[in-house]
Amino acid sequence: DADVTQTPRNRITKTGKRIMLECSQTKGHDRMYWYRQDPGLGLRLIYYSFDVKDINKGEISDGYSVSRQAQAKFSLSLESAIPNQTALYFCATSPPGQDTGELFFGEGSRLTVL
């Protein structure tokens, strides 16, 4: 079983629908992240959380919200999906320590908004 699990793996939805992507991890890491990946672009950070009570906006948080339900769970919501949110979304975790850029990624959630 994967250490970082994302559900759903694939989702097709319509404009205006609310979507939730869920992430759970068994690595025991406090830090969790949501990224999106688009062809020709680098990974872009949406939100990150360093512990259950800590939520921070990333580079492209508009149109997204998150919830850190527990140390092991971090979900991403699109309140009203739009076509330009069609992308591959990755959840990631990292161990504590400021100098660590070693991330452990989930398998990705491919979202298509029609």
Next chain:
Amino acid sequence: GQNIDQPTEMTATEGAIVQINCTYQTSGFNGLFWYQQHAGEAPTFLSYNVLDGLEEKGRFSSFLSRSKGYSYLLLKELQMKDSASYLCAALDSNYQLIWGAGTKLIIKP
């Protein structure tokens, strides 16, 4: 602004050596990372450099020059399974990763 540049695509032959370059401009610098991403899969960590010089790890090596804002990933004895995208990422002064768009490496027999 912050920027990471790497070639979009490279082609190499099985058994050969390939060097993938990366240049970065960031607000402060706390390290350079390389990740491998096979098509349709998640990125996986390959290497980390924070000091100038070469770090070797099996068939893969990574080099950093902080003064030049430059890094490269060197892959030796290429195997077909090395066909993947290679992502360069720099850790800025806020300890945030800035990602390049990735280099797609195609290995031919």
